[in-house]
Amino acid sequence: MNKKKTDTKTKKQKEGKAKLAEIMPAKEAGKEATAIAECNDRNCPFHGRLRTRGRTFEGRVIRKFHKRITVEFERMIYIRKYERFARKKTKIHARLPECVEKQVSIGDLVQIRECRPLSKIIHFVFVKKIKDKEEK
Numbered sequence: 001m002n003k004k005k006t007d008t009k010t011k012k013q014k015e016g017k018a019k020l021a022e023i024m025p026a027k028e029a030g031k032e033a034t035a036i037a038e039c040n041d042r043n044c045p046f047h048g049r050l051r052t053r054g055r056t057f058e059g060r061v062i063r064k065f066h067k068r069i070t071v072e073f074e075r076m077i078y079i080r081k082y083e084r085f086a087r088k089k090t091k092i093h094a095r096l097p098e099c100v101e102k103q104v105s106i107g108d109l110v111q112i113r114e115c116r117p118l119s120k121i122i123h124f125v126f127v128k129k130i131k132d133k134e135e136k
């Protein structure tokens, strides 16, 4: 006597898999958002080979470009003829590494440090953000 076996697949397993698939994309998206800690930028003081030396300045970001920021700060100079101090502004172009590009926006107070000349106008590199821009 031969009895045919009937396959009875449980539907519960399939449902379980479907639920997992729904959750997975959300987890992957979360990982991408937090994985900006590394970058392939060669001229990055944190991950690349760029060394910093020399002078350090703090100033406001007044313009932002791709991989570059313009930092401005005030300094006082003494004018002997008038025996008074005058305010002067200094603008410096600084390299902005890829990994911190999204964190920095116009108006922020940042610290920049001197490095080897990266181009005709860029001899400084972004080191850290001190303060967010002040909202009025």
Ligand SMILES: [Zn+2]
Pocket (backbone or CB within 6 Å): 037, 038, 039, 040, 041, 044, 045, 046, 047, 048, 097, 098, 099, 100
């Ligand atoms: Zn980096």
